Amino acid sequence: MAVYTEVTDDDLAAFMAAYDIGDVVSFKGIAEGVENSNYLLVTTRARFILTLYEKRVERGDLPFFLGLMEHLAGRGIECPLPVRGRDGEALRMLCGRPAALVTFLDGVSVRRPTARHCAALGQALAELHAAAEGFPIRRPNALSVAGWRPLAEAARGRSDAVLDGLDAEISAELDHLEAAFARLDLPGGVIHADLFPNNVLFLGERLSGLIDFYFACDDAFAYDVAICLNAWCFEPDLSFNVTKGRALLAAYHAARPLSGPEVDALPTLARGAAIRFLLTRLVDWLDTPPGALVKKLDPLEYLKKLRFHQQAGSAEAFGWRP
Amino acid sequence: MAVYTEVTDDDLAAFMAAYDIGDVVSFKGIAEGVENSNYLLVTTRARFILTLYEKRVERGDLPFFLGLMEHLAGRGIECPLPVRGRDGEALRMLCGRPAALVTFLDGVSVRRPTARHCAALGQALAELHAAAEGFPIRRPNALSVAGWRPLAEAARGRSDAVLDGLDAEISAELDHLEAAFARLDLPGGVIHADLFPNNVLFLGERLSGLIDFYFACDDAFAYDVAICLNAWCFEPDLSFNVTKGRALLAAYHAARPLSGPEVDALPTLARGAAIRFLLTRLVDWLDTPPGALVKKLDPLEYLKKLRFHQQAGSAEAFGWRP
Structure with missing residues (x-):
């Protein structure tokens, strides 16, 4: 900033x-x-x-x-x-x-997206995934599952100062996710990987721009969807708004149909996305000196989101309707 | 910032x-x-x-x-x-x-003003002084001579850490200036009081806007001229560019003629302006914690400018031609 x-x-x-x-x-x-x-x-x-x-x-x-x-x-x-x-x-x-x-793109970022905004976002995300096809340069996702354990190591011994027991909770989650991600075999290509509301512009309810592609990389398309479920569909009290999730998923699916394995993987991918932002925020939180120019984001917001996803038995918990 | x-x-x-x-x-x-x-x-x-x-x-x-x-x-x-x-x-x-x-005003701030920019600035300053006539609200200048001693007191005992002997040099200068300013009786009205290059917009060499009026106040018009001589006419090596000074003063004078007493007071006013920015920068420098959001400005830049003004026998040192 x-x-x-x-x-x-x-x-x-x-x-x-x-x-x-x-x-x-x-x-x-x-x-x-x-x-x-x-x-x-x-x-x-x-x-x-x-x-x-x-x-x-x-x-x-x-x-x-x-x-x-x-x-x-x-x-x-x-x-x-x-x-x-x-x-x-x-x-x-x-x-x-x-x-x-x-x-320059016109538009304003929406702080509290409505279900209509979530639908517009879902459609735009699907269109982005489809449009990126044929782009010849590859960029592996350094912040996917293989990158999480090193981040956890960087915070180890210090994260309990943020929340008692956080080290152990992260470690157990990574044990689960490393095994679960190893079993996934999902369609992929270029994903945005950071499509938070501050990176999407609207003029009223019309989506007018996607910006900040500096985390874009190659990964599973459905992982990008899971990032957006985390970033767009929780309320300020960190309860999941299933109406917004449904709007996002349905609009995405209408533009780029999600396969059975992609839908089945959504709870795992949502957990992965939650731990990715939990870990990067945690390391930034611990490493950033007080008074620095960078705005620190609360890592525990993503712990709470992670705990929601851990309870999700299927994609229906996010509003998916078969 | x-x-x-x-x-x-x-x-x-x-x-x-x-x-x-x-x-x-x-x-x-x-x-x-x-x-x-x-x-x-x-x-x-x-x-x-x-x-x-x-x-x-x-x-x-x-x-x-x-x-x-x-x-x-x-x-x-x-x-x-x-x-x-x-x-x-x-x-x-x-x-x-x-x-x-x-x-919103179009234009770009000029980092290194030319003599033409200085002339445009001088004319605009004179026009501002004339245009402010009749504005009914008064605002005394809290950063004029009566405000300098309290600033020096706030830095006392700490400023020698910035430069050895600075405390004594400031104190002696204030003794001189308090006496010299008491003898002044100059025409005044609303002045901008902070018309540095970053507060002036240009489109090419055409002055397109004056901004940031949040130090504006009532004071002697010629004091505003002296602030601009400090802010516009020194080179990066802190030598005074008399060509720029002449351009500024001549353009001002053409739009609002400077009286004899105003011209005679310019060396005193330039010293006053230099100590005003020296002192506020010094206090900010000493009081701002490392890593804070505010960009710290070097107080010693204004000590060097002050020393130039101390050697000025008359307004001719700034490029004034009778």
Whole structure:
């Protein structure tokens, strides 16, 4: 939620010379994204987001992220389109950092999604999965099941300070999930992997944009659905809203039918998604110094969601109707 | 440089109901201003800045600030115009804080102003001083000479950690300035008091906006000129650029002629302006915990500027030509 690198008017003028996008009308740092520096750039022709990739983004992944957005935008997905310069390149250096311009998308993030928002999200997610087909670059999901145990190790011995018994509860859950995930064999491809409400824009109830593809990777499509069930369908008191779950799942299914094995796997995948966000939030919580620029997110929110999923006997607990 | 208060889409929708300015198209927190939370709001009709006033802004001063912007904008000054709601009010509560919408101004802040920028600034400052005439609300300058000794006291005993001997140097300068300011009797009115390059917008070399009126107050007009000499006419190596000073002063004088006493007072006023920013930066420097959200500014930059002014025998040192 900050601008880490200051781009002066001179820096910007030199950068703009590489593009044919009109003259600068306005340029403001925006408080968006915890990983990168973002500026809203208005020119005489259009609005853009300028992103400077800070150190938490792996530079080798940038062709995947930018290429994916270009691939998706070319197939009708409402996502930022990387803008190529006069030299044909979308990625260049600015202030010592890799930087890219993308088109600006109208819309506002919804803090408390309704069932209609969840339905729109479900449909857009299915369309994203289908549209990504044929994208040639692969990026394994570093935050899938193989990545969870190392995160748990990083927090071991300290997580009991967050909640008594948390170490043991995480460890037991990982024992279960490692075995359960090993049995899964689900269709997959490119997933967004972080499609929280703050990464989805709406104009009223119309979904107008999907943003922040910097966790996108290859994984099971249904795992992306499970992430969204976690992120969109719990109420502020952390009760699961089955109406919202039904809306999300039905809309997804209408656009990209979920297979029997995918539906059967949803409780396992939902548990996996919950522990993934529990663990990354826990490590951030423990490692972030007080007063740092990064907004800390409560890891225990995902413990409560995990416990709900542990009680789910089937996808019907999420609102799925066969 | 941060958003302190998060405004959700629901908060925004409730706030927007008080206005007749179109429907929300986009809403993003911007990294601007160290005192308040600012959002860029785009509607189907226009662009606006939404400001939530955080605790460092005195609520009783808000009618002065908002009234002043409305007064100035009505007289042709390119500054934000507070937008009144359906009830005629420009100031209302949002998320527990006073909040106001103002019009958005195009333009980009210039990091390294040229002499042409300095001339444009000088003219705009003179026009601002003239346009503010007749504004009925008074606001004494809490950061003028009477306010400097208390700031020095707040840093006493700690400032030598910033630079050996700083305590004594500040104290001697204040002895001089308190006597010198007591002898001044200069024309005054509303001044901006913080017209640094980051508060001035340009489209190319055309000045397109003056922003951030939250230090505006009543004081000598020439003191505002002296603040701008400090803020606009030093090079990055802290040498004074007399060409820029001349451009600023000549353009100001052409739009609002400086009297003989004002010109004679410029070295004293420039010293005063330098110690004012030295002291506030010093206190912020000493009081801000490491890792805080606020960007710390180097107080010693203003010590070096002060030492230049101490050597100035007359306004000619700043480029003034009789």
